[in-house]
């Protein structure tokens with residue numbers, strides 16, 4: 001009998017709970033995602049794009065939502081990152097996607113966040129990107145990042 | 158590929174304590190069978206283990222001064238940090254003269270190389286708006302750190318020669334033009350603050366061959382030179398570097414020399430790692446240039462430096478002030494031409510990822526899954542008793558087949574405990590020939606052989 005690897009179905013699933021306004025551990029889930037992709041041998045470029053996407057998704061939950069889950073599924077050819085939260089939701093998605101748009105409060109900006117580049121960067125870094133949101137309920141972001149030629153040098157982001 | 162490392166272990170002195178594994182920024186050390194082992198492909202020669210080892214078992218291998226006999230003409234290339242070893246009462250000229258006294262035929266200051274590189278960096282920053290931020294190529298530990306821990310950032314390293322390389326180029330050119338010497342007759346010797354620079358000489362990154370012949374330990378040369386300093390010939394005419402060139406030996410000096418742009422300076426390898434994480438997350442794109450030095454206080458804090466790093470830093474700062482800023486420094490045109498004439502251009506830095514668990518992606522996924530599972534079962538204390546720096550690295554070692562779950566002392570105890578319980582259980586069960594059987598148990602089979 002063939003193993004899942006031999007059938008090309010090897011998958012790695014990771015899940016992290018993210019808590020709103022917990023700045024002490026903010027970014028740790030993204031760091032573990034990055035580590036896992038390095039272990040799997042994703043190209044340097046794909047690792048970086050996924051690291052940026054996971055980090056921004058995680059930070060958006062920390063900054064804008066109450067709590068959420070960062071879920072990652074890794075296959076040899078791509079990684080899927082899903083960030084689903086319970087939070088205020090986003091009324092105008094088009095506006096939120098614009099570079100520089102942010103509703104981050106003053107104290108969060110003082111910590112160096114809230115540049116309004118998170119969502120645009122996530123879209124730029126992923127090969128496929130969707131965002132869904134229900135006001136008063138929460139937001140779900142889904143990003144797919146393809147693994148370029150494995151072990152490849154992969155320039156830029 | 159095989160790696161040269163200046164940082165090595167003296168096995169006999171190693172007691173197998175776990176100080177170094179915890180301090181290593183690339184998780185390159187394991188303790189196995191009571192001795193430390195360095196994972197060659199991960200070591201970046203930062204010297205952290207040399208600093209922390211209580212038994213002086215970690216050493217930096219540098220060249221012996223006797224090697225001067227191998228060449229007809231020897232040029233000393235003192236690192237800027239060397240001038241931070243001396244107080245206000247000693248002029249650079251005296252230091253240069255002291256090196257001649259030690260047996261060198263000539264001295265070219267690496268600070269002069271730094272002047273050239275400063276001009277070239279200014280030009281490069283102007284002509285290349287992307288990527289940002291660019292990262293200094295001067296500290297070989299940082300370059301290697303990026304190769305192994307941040308391979309996606311190699312393109313941020315500025316593709317320019319280092320001050321050390323440029324000083325060697327200048328030395329070779331002078332020997333050729335003024336003395337008609339062939340390259341093979343000329344020894345160019347870096348006086349190094351760190352093991353990483355010797356590694357960079359033996360196994361350069363971005364080039365196939367270094368113009369530098371070898372490297373002597375700064376602390377050793379300092380010790381030999383001190384008694385000779387008083388009778389040193391006045392080497393004032395040897396001094397060519399600008400005040401800013403000397404500044405490169407301390408944290409912040411490189412940026413001060415460059416002068417213009419959004420420049421950030423970070424020293425200490427753990428601080429550098431934290432900053433590179435931010436670069437990786439693309440949070441520092443509004444900065445132009447990062448001066449990153451692995452050693453606290455900069456090269457004056459190198460593991461082969463005699464003077465206290467902070468004293469050295471102040472000495473250098475005061476030297477820069479004493480010499481006074483000298484105008485625009487090395488002319489940009491001349492600097493760029495000089496680098497272009499170098500026999501080797503400095504090529505791109507190749508990434509050197511070391512984390513992949515398997516060549517085959519599907520198998521690597523299974524192993525990563527297994528790693529996460531093993532990690533989950535470990536106590537998460539990161540105590541290091543297993544000889545791996547963290548529970549996570551033990552999990553990695555287990556998956557790579559380099560360690561066992563029972564290497565974890567807590568896991569071992571758990572298993573011993575379970576085994577003991579089982580033995581106790583067994584001890585209570587008497588063999589059939591000894592006590593009486595309970596009624597009804599196994600009765601049907603009692604006649605079978």
Ligand SMILES: Nc1ncnc2c1ncn2[C@@H]1O[C@H](COP(=O)(O)OP(=O)(O)O)[C@@H](O)[C@H]1O
Nearest residue numbers: 060064096102103104114115116117118119139
């Ligand atoms: N998970 C979320 N929940 C609620 N609002 C969000 C969420 N993510 C993004 N937003 C909204 O979209 C805006 C833009 O997001 P982003 O581009 O990441 O910039 P920033 O986080 O710096 O504000 C945020 O200021 C916020 O109003």
Ligand code: SF4
Nearest residue numbers: 296351451452456459
């Ligand atoms: S900061 Fe200077 S002394 Fe320290 S490793 Fe880098 S080049 Fe060597």
Ligand SMILES: [Mg+2]
Nearest residue numbers: 059060118119
């Ligand atoms: Mg954001």
